[in-house]
Structure formats: C-alpha cells, structure tokens
Amino acid sequence: MLAAREEAIVQNVNRLLAEKGFEAMTVDEVAAAVGIAKASLYKHFTSKEDLAAAAMVRMLRRARQFLDAVDPALSPLDKLRAAVRWTLQVQLEGQMPALPSQNSSLRAALMANRDYLDTLMEISDELGGWIEAAQKEGSVNPKLPALAVLYTLYARGCDPVLGFLQSSGQHSDEEIVELVLSTCFDGLRNR
Amino acid sequence: MLAAREEAIVQNVNRLLAEKGFEAMTVDEVAAAVGIAKASLYKHFTSKEDLAAAAMVRMLRRARQFLDAVDPALSPLDKLRAAVRWTLQVQLEGQMPALPSQNSSLRAALMANRDYLDTLMEISDELGGWIEAAQKEGSVNPKLPALAVLYTLYARGCDPVLGFLQSSGQHSDEEIVELVLSTCFDGLRNR
DNA sequence: GTCTATACCTTGATAGAC
C-alpha cells in the first residue's frame, strides 16, 4: 500500500528531524529507518527538502486538528494556553520537527509548498482570532502587537528550555510543561 | 601579528555562525572571509569545532565583561533585564553565534573546552546570584526554580521571535527589544 | 517500485614546497 509506506517514511523523517535537525539528518538514515533502499525513497519524494516539507505539513495538520478540537467553551486565553501546552508536549515527546530558522534550502522549499503555506495560514488565522479576542477581553496584554504574540507562541515549539530542563533531570515532563507555560504567559516577574 | 590575525578569524567565524549556524558554515567560507588559505586556518585552529568554540568563548567573555560593568546600584531585577537586553541587541546586530541545541560534534567539543565551561560557569554564577536576590525580594516569581529562570534568560539569546519580527518589517530594532523584554519578564497575560 | 551500484559534488582536513 503506497499511502501506508509513505506515512511510515514521513513518520520516521518527523522523528529524525526532531532528534537531529534538518542538516544533520541524512537520507541514508531515513532509508535505513524505514527499511527500504535509498533509491526507493526518491521514488516517493523528489528531494531531502521534499521529505522534510512532508513531515512539516503532517505536523501542521496535526496541530490544526488539535486546534479544531479545542473546547469552544474555553476562554480565549485558555484556548491559547491549550495550544501551547500541546506544542510543548509534542516537543517533549521528541515529535516536533526542528528546522533551521535561518535561511537555507529548506526554507525556500517550504515557501514554495502550497500545502505548508495554506495550513500554516489556517493555524495562524485560528490562533490570531483567539489572540484578538483575548486582547479585547483584557486577558492578554492589549499593548502587544498581535503578531508578536503569535510569534511568541510559535517559538515555544522550538524552545531549548525544554531540553535543558529535561537534561537537568530535576523535573518531570509535566512539571516542565507547567513551568514553561508559566514563564510564557505569566512572565518571570512576580505577580 | 599572530594575535591580530586570530582575532580576525574568530570575528569572521562569529559573524558566520550568527548568519548560518554551525553546520551551514563551511571552513572554505571562513578562509575566504578572512582572506587566507584554508590550510593556514588549520595552523591556528585544529578543527571546525575548535573554530566555533573560540567564537563562543569570545562571546561569553564579552558577556561576562558586560555583566561585570552593570551598575551595582540597580535592583536585581533591573540587572537581569539589562543582561537580557544586551543579549537581544547582540542578536539583532547579527553577532550572536547560533549553535545547534541538539547533540552534535560541536557540543562534545564545547564540553571538553575548559575556557568555555569556566566562563559559562562564571556567567551562570553571576546571573544566579541576581536571580536568587530578585526572588528573595519578591521581584521575580519565587515559585520558579532558579535554574528554570536561568535557562529562560539564556534562551532569549537564540529566540527566533527576533528574526520573525525583524522580517515582518513593522518594528524598529529598539521596539523589538522592548517587546521581547516585555514578553519575557511580564508574560503574555495582562497585568 | 524495489533493489544494487555508482556518478557527482562538497566538505573537513592534510601534504609538502617555499
């Protein structure tokens, strides 16, 4: 079954991207992890960038699914909190693909990928609506530009603090999630 | 002059690390930027990792210098704010070397580099003292583990939000610094 | 569509003359 094989490929790419990042991940590794020859990979995906883009699209779709399933009865602030919590948990599970934030061949490929851009836009719209509502009701600081809030939320998806705290060995995953949620929404200053 | 040449090398490495990261930076580029042959580089530094480590040590020393010069009359909270502000400014100037947070050959080299570890420890001690004082006086949330606060501060040095906001083109560098400082210390929630 | 084998290139690092 073609779809099942491709899902297995993308799943492994996803994991490897989370583990080592785009540049350190090799196509040989992916092929070995899936258990097929490298040349077979290239029958499904035309390039390494294409592989990574597929993994990113898969993750974005999962994110969108989660957002769509968030309890509409929650306050806008709690919806945002739920979104960030989900992101942090995915990252702690080693399932959040890490891509270079700097310019690279991958960024060009992503910017040319309609699936990626569309899903990213949908997510941004949904989060943007929540942000606007939260600022209107005064639960999120209205002085912050909505775009800055959005970027700050996205950045939690690749926050190195999670890995640092995890390797310190002093906190459970649940504690780490709550700590980062707290610093994200409440800040370091005392309230 | 040997020292001057090595300073020129490390300066270029620093800039290239900030631009493209460790993996995307090539030794050929460094040699070209400095204006010497690649083989000559290897007379000064024994490996690419060694080059990057030297750049990191240089940046850590600059950070330590800055911390030592912070006005002792400031409150502990304002000292921490000054430290983060400095980090953000360096990053916006494209001078903050970006290293892979994931495991790699570079991490091993850094962990074997006494200069790096010593300076990092000194900085952490200085910041740690300020954090403790700030928590004691109640200006920083005392419920947060000091280590989590420290990591959160460090993480601002590679915060992708800066680059996102910069490329949005809607804010000056000064505004971006104040925005990120605000989200870091005050959080997204309204106060 | 899977495989083996390989082309082609880039990269980190070195040899050896000066």
Add this chain to the structure above:
DNA sequence: GTCTATCAAGGTATAGAC
C-alpha cells in the same frame, strides 16, 4: 605560517536491471 594541490569521507541524487 603561507600557499597550491590533493586526499578521504560522506552526502544527495540517479542509472538501470528486475
């Protein structure tokens, strides 16, 4: 210590048989 020239390894991608 600088250069030119080169090596060895490992990477992406492809050819071509089945």
